[in-house]
Amino acid sequence: MCGVFGIFGHEEASNLTYLGLHALQHRGQESAGIVSSNGQALNLFRDMGLVADVFTAEVISKLEGKSAIGHVRYSTAGVSKLKNAQPFMVTYAGGQLAVAHNGNLVNSDALRRSLEQSGAIFQSDSDTEAIIHLIARSKRSTLEERVVEALSQVQGAYSLLFLSEKKLIGVRDPFGFRPLVLGKAKSGYVLASETTALDLIEGELVREIDPGEMVVIDEDGVHTSRPFAAVRKGRCIFEQVYFARSDSTLFGLSVYETRKKLGIQLAKEQPAEADLVIAVPDSGVAAAIGYAQQSGIPYDVGLIRSHYVGRTFIEPQQSIRHFGVKLKLSAVRATLKGKRVVVVDDSIVRGTTSRKIVKMLKAAGAIEVHLRISSPPITWPCYYGIDTPSRKELIASSHSIEEIATYVTADSLAYLSQEGLGTAVNDPSAATFCTACFSGQYLTPLAVAPQ
Ligand code: AMP
Numbered sequence: 001m002c003g004v005f006g007i008f009g010h011e012e013a014s015n016l017t018y019l020g021l022h023a024l025q026h027r028g029q030e031s032a033g034i035v036s037s038n039g040q041a042l043n044l045f046r047d048m049g050l051v052a053d054v055f056t057a058e059v060i061s062k063l064e065g066k067s068a069i070g071h072v073r074y075s076t077a078g079v080s081k082l083k084n085a086q087p088f089m090v091t092y093a094g095g096q097l098a099v100a101h102n103g104n105l106v107n108s109d110a111l112r113r114s115l116e117q118s119g120a121i122f123q124s125d126s127d128t129e130a131i132i133h134l135i136a137r138s139k140r141s142t143l144e145e146r147v148v149e150a151l152s153q154v155q156g157a158y159s160l161l162f163l164s165e166k167k168l169i170g171v172r173d174p175f176g177f178r179p180l181v182l183g184k185a186k187s188g189y190v191l192a193s194e195t196t197a198l199d200l201i202e203g204e205l206v207r208e209i210d211p212g213e214m215v216v217i218d219e220d221g222v223h224t225s226r227p228f229a230a231v232r233k234g235r236c237i238f239e240q241v242y243f244a245r246s247d248s249t250l251f252g253l254s255v256y257e258t259r260k261k262l263g264i265q266l267a268k269e270q271p272a273e274a275d276l277v278i279a280v281p282d283s284g285v286a287a288a289i290g291y292a293q294q295s296g297i298p299y300d301v302g303l304i305r306s307h308y309v310g311r312t313f314i315e316p317q318q319s320i321r322h323f324g325v326k327l328k329l330s331a332v333r334a335t336l337k338g339k340r341v342v343v344v345d346d347s348i349v350r351g352t353t354s355r356k357i358v359k360m361l362k363a364a365g366a367i368e369v370h371l372r373i374s375s376p377p378i379t380w381p382c383y384y385g386i387d388t389p390s391r392k393e394l395i396a397s398s399h400s401i402e403e404i405a406t407y408v409t410a411d412s413l414a415y416l417s418q419e420g421l422g423t424a425v426n427d428p429s430a431a432t433f434c435t436a437c438f439s440g441q442y443l444t445p446l447a448v449a450p451q
Helices: 013-023 057-062 108-117 128-137 143-151 195-200 237-243 255-269 285-295 323-328 352-363 401-408 418-424
Strands: 002-008 031-037 042-048 067-073 088-092 095-105 156-163 168-172 181-184 189-192 204-208 214-218 221-225 276-279 303-305 329-331 340-345 368-373 412-415
Touching (some): 002 095, 002 156, 013 057, 095 128, 128 143, 143 156, 143 214, 168 189, 195 204, 237 418, 255 285, 255 418, 276 285, 329 352, 340 352, 352 401
Parallel strands (some): 276 340, 368 412
Antiparallel strands (some): 002 067, 002 189, 031 067, 303 329
């Protein structure tokens, strides 16, 4: 779970990268970083925390030059520490190089072991660092050739940005697990995880980077090549369900429209007798609107989300731990009192959030709570860049839907079917998507069997 943004050929490169990262903040809140190039040398700043906390005007002013890349991180591989914050920046035989990675490699342990045995010293726990070592060790003459040689040795999910003194490079893995788009700013070109970052900087979407494609942007413009044969069946369906921002166009689909369709489909498959449809904000809103539209049950606001929780949240002692969800969400008594409520959320992971929400709704006066989930049960961990826990912690991998309903204290609980999910993304069999978290069908070999 990460977001990347890069720009080439703009006077305000680091400022725009800051704004782009701001728009991608939902993709990672642990650390943020920017590397800029003034054509001669790279400059890096990264730290733990939210984009707005990490960067000050003074810091940005020191990141000079007309090109930059940035990264927001939520750890999937490697613990949450500054040494794992990206972009990584190195000096090697070919000059200076920075990298920002969204995704997760599945053969990084084996790569790391073999690199360490031949003398490589790693500075982080991140799987991304192996890519840098492979590039530095390549005997090829150009950066592009080195990148291709390095990536031909890695397996898994990557949407990667590289910045050298003179070039910005973007590469997407052959499966196309994670998104990456090419855009145009008022001057220069942009590469970003999601289109919402282009909207914020008043850029224009040019197109999605193809799975297996490499785009090189330099003084002469945009050059494209397809060094890796596209497999085209790995678009992460969970990006559409939960992870991406609703205002983005992702894999050619409006995320908002997809989520609304998920809700429509859910209402068709799993109706409920109720007075009111409410959403778990923010990610459940579009699906709840779709559910209300299809069912004819009025939509209203039953939960309010605080957007000011930030990173100051300290895991409190047991006696007040249940305040956690209340910091984020609060129930609207006026809407809920005496009502039979359908509450729509995008997913259940461990079940703890749903349980707290149902209790909160009942405490605020709801007489019945019918929980509807706009995706199928998550039963398998993700190894391609979404932070999901082990099977042991995924409630649906060891409990039936009835057992989960009892645990979360809902009057009824129902999920969207896998076919319904496919229908909502215009691909009924979901053949062009990775659905491993719902189906257990992983698209690459895994180093160890899913735990
Ligand atoms: P849980 O309490 O573990 O069941 O969390 C479920 C809630 O977390 C849902 O409201 C989802 O919107 C949200 N969610 C789903 N997937 C993730 C994820 N990978 N990381 C963080 N939150 C998630």
